[in-house]
Amino acid sequence: MENSPLDKGRVLTEGNGVNISLDFGSRSDVQTLTSWKAPIIWEGMFVPDLFDQMHKQQGSSVALTVFAVGRYLDAYLNTFLSSSEQHFMLGLPVTYYVFTDTPEKVPDIKLAPRRRMKVIEVERHPRWQDISMMRMKTISEVIESEIRHCCTHVFCFDVDQMFTERFGSEALGDSVALLHAHYYNLPKDRFTYDRNPKSKAYMESGDFYYHAAIFGGTWKNVKALTDACYQNIMEDKTNEVEALWHDESHLNKYFWLHKPSRVLSPEYCWDSSIGSPEALRVTRLLWAQKHYDTLRTG
Numbered sequence: 230m231e232n233s234p235l236d237k238g239r240v241l242t243e244g245n246g247v248n249i250s251l252d253f254g255s256r257s258d259v260q261t262l263t264s265w266k267a268p269i270i271w272e273g274m275f276v277p278d279l280f281d282q283m284h285k286q287q288g289s290s291v292a293l294t295v296f297a298v299g300r301y302l303d304a305y306l307n308t309f310l311s312s313s314e315q316h317f318m319l320g321l322p323v324t325y326y327v328f329t330d331t332p333e334k335v336p337d338i339k340l341a342p343r344r345r346m347k348v349i350e351v352e353r354h355p356r357w358q359d360i361s362m363m364r365m366k367t368i369s370e371v372i373e374s375e376i377r378h379c380c381t382h383v384f385c386f387d388v389d390q391m392f393t394e395r396f397g398s399e400a401l402g403d404s405v406a407l408l409h410a411h412y413y414n415l416p417k418d419r420f421t422y423d424r425n426p427k428s429k430a431y432m433e434s435g436d437f438y439y440h441a442a443i444f445g446g447t448w449k450n451v452k453a454l455t456d457a458c459y460q461n462i463m464e465d466k467t468n469e470v471e472a473l474w475h476d477e478s479h480l481n482k483y484f485w486l487h488k489p490s491r492v493l494s495p496e497y498c499w500d501s502s503i504g505s506p507e508a509l510r511v512t513r514l515l516w517a518q519k520h521y522d523t524l525r526t527g
Contacts, residue, residue: 247283251275259494259508263436269408269492272510275399281320284398290322291401292380292448294371296364297329297388298353305388305517307336312392314341316513321398324380326371328364347375365459365476372452384445389517390498396513402491404446404454406484410495410503410516412438423478428470429461430478435485441477443498443514446490457483 248268253261255273262268297306317323325346327335330353340346351367368385376383382401412420422432445451458479465472472478499512
């Protein structure tokens with residue numbers, strides 16, 4: 230693998246010393262460090278209690294954003310929220326921001342102490358591609374109006390997923406990207422970046438292929454990401470261009486220009502149809518079964 234020689238003093242610390250405890254040598258079977266010295270988080274590299282204790286001491290709190298529009302609410306939201314209550318950032322204050330066009334249908338989930346939910350009504354766009362891309366604007370607006378005043382970190386999720394194991398404070402960082410399960414082990418020439426020079430998402434090459442199903446960071450950095458992606462999406466619209474993989478293409482371009490300080494391995498969002506490679510010791514979040522033919526319009 231492309232691991233750099235272990236030099237903990239040079240690892241991005243993101244302002245906290247607990248990253249020094251990461252055991253990069255414990256996973257010689259996978260890449261655990263990027264070329265810019267950001268950790269790639271795999272099972273076996275971290276001691277959960279150390280990260281939990283540090284983030285509790287620092288007063289970390291997390292906003293989780295998720296969009297459940299149209300038939301996606303009925304198909305996925307209950308499972309997503311119920312499983313999150315069992316596995317996501319346990320022990321830290323969490324606020325769910327559920328964006329939907331049918332607030333009255335949001336399930337009544339029993340939340341643990343210091344965990345709350347806010348339901349925000351949004352417009353349902355005729356095409357699923359527009360729903361996906363316009364979420365960047367919506368997330369930025371709610372960060373500005375609310376999240377920045379009550380949470381230190383933000384994680385943005387797709388709804389068609391289910392938590393299955395710990396998704397904890399080891400995932401928190403200044404700027405957090407996720408390796409795509411279908412591409413993390415492929416050569417770079419197989420990455421599906423947008424190759425259209427007319428698009429603001431255009432890339433000739435990159436570091437990794439990131440999955441837009443999960444991204445996060447401090448509220449300030451997530452706002453910068455969503456603002457930049459939305460601006461580029463709108464510029465493409467003005468020029469009658471649409472990026473190959475919509476907001477995911479723009480997210481990959483952003484992380485190419487602004488390197489994430491923390492990268493999550495695909496164990497944090499796995500597609501079970503791929504199988505279970507030896508490197509995958511745990512699956513923390515699984516893709517739900519897709520029914521795009523009945524769920525998506527446009």
